[in-house]
Amino acid sequence: AQSVTQLGSHVSVSEGALVLLRCNYSSSVPPYLFWYVQYPNQGLQLLLKYTSAATLVKGINGFEAEFKKSETSFHLTKPSAHMSDAAEYFCAVSDRAADKIIFGKGTRLHILP
Amino acid sequence: GAGVSQSPSNKVTEKGKDVELRCDPISGHTALYWYRQSLGQGLEFLIYFQGNSAPDKSGLPSDRFSAERTGGSVSTLTIQRTQQEDSAVYLCASSPRPSGGYNEQFFGPGTRLTVL
Numbered sequence A: 001a002q003s004v005t006q007l008g009s010h011v012s013v014s015e016g017a018l019v020l021l022r023c024n025y026s027s028s029v030p031p032y033l034f035w036y037v038q039y040p041n042q043g044l045q046l047l048l049k050y051t052s053a054a055t056l057v058k059g060i061n062g063f064e065a066e067f068k069k070s071e072t073s074f075h076l077t078k079p080s081a082h083m084s085d086a087a088e089y090f091c092a093v094s095d096r097a098a099d100k101i102i103f104g105k106g107t108r109l110h111i112l113p
Numbered sequence B: 001g002a003g004v005s006q007s008p009s010n011k012v013t014e015k016g017k018d019v020e021l022r023c024d025p026i027s028g029h030t031a032l033y034w035y036r037q038s039l040g041q042g043l044e045f046l047i048y049f050q051g052n053s054a055p056d057k058s059g060l061p062s063d064r065f066s067a068e069r070t071g072g073s074v075s076t077l078t079i080q081r082t083q084q085e086d087s088a089v090y091l092c093a094s095s096p097r098p099s100g101g102y103n104e105q106f107f108g109p110g111t112r113l114t115v116l
Helices: none
Strands: A003-007 A010-014 A019-026 A033-038 A044-050 A056-058 A064-068 A073-078 A087-095 A100-103 A107-112 B005-007 B010-013 B019-024 B031-038 B042-050 B053-056 B065-069 B075-079 B088-095 B111-115
Touching: A003 A087, A003 A100, A010 A019, A019 A033, A019 A087, A019 A107, A033 A064, A033 A073, A044 A056, A044 A064, A044 A073, A073 A087, A100 B042, B005 B088, B010 B019, B019 B088, B019 B111, B031 B075, B042 B065, B042 B075, B075 B088
Parallel strands: A010 A107, B010 B111
Antiparallel strands: A003 A019, A019 A073, A033 A044, A033 A087, A056 A064, A064 A073, A087 A100, A087 A107, B005 B019, B019 B075, B031 B042, B031 B088, B042 B053, B065 B075, B088 B111
16 A cells, blocks of 8 residues: 655754755555645645656755655755745655545644744 | 635534535546545545545545535535544545546645534
């Protein structure tokens, strides 16, 4: 069965510092992977997705993620954090057999001034 | 265009009462999903609709929970005899096609349910 594990329920970085949010997946078939972001009192919106094309995926707001099959990872990065990046981030993997997406528990990103 | 909408945005109810939560998906989206988001628990899948049919109800936590979809559009999630542990944010998402492939899900803002 497909699953994702997000390391760290809370991550704090200083404004201007590198953002790194970790995600490891488990999948019995080549996965499709997603990162979603949830701003306060809003629904989730797609940041980026990996669908077996390029292993380095660029998303909105300067975020990118790299698919590493050998490490079963899909970590999310941004070179320089902005205050507006404070939100909750969810990694997800597709379960193609069940026609649904399996979400991780989320990582709340705090930006320190 | 219009996104996914949910109503009400907030619902406070007393233990034992029934509640109905509504989701209006993006027009033309055939797939519709309900999730529950509790503090520290991430997104818990509840049910998936393809058209008016629900091929996957595996996430409904008990028989107090039910959902329907009519006209391939609006969906209602009903919780009967609410309990305090039902307090959560209920999120709805829609997709042009089932998301088992690589199709993005588009989320509504959620309904925050508080059971006193």
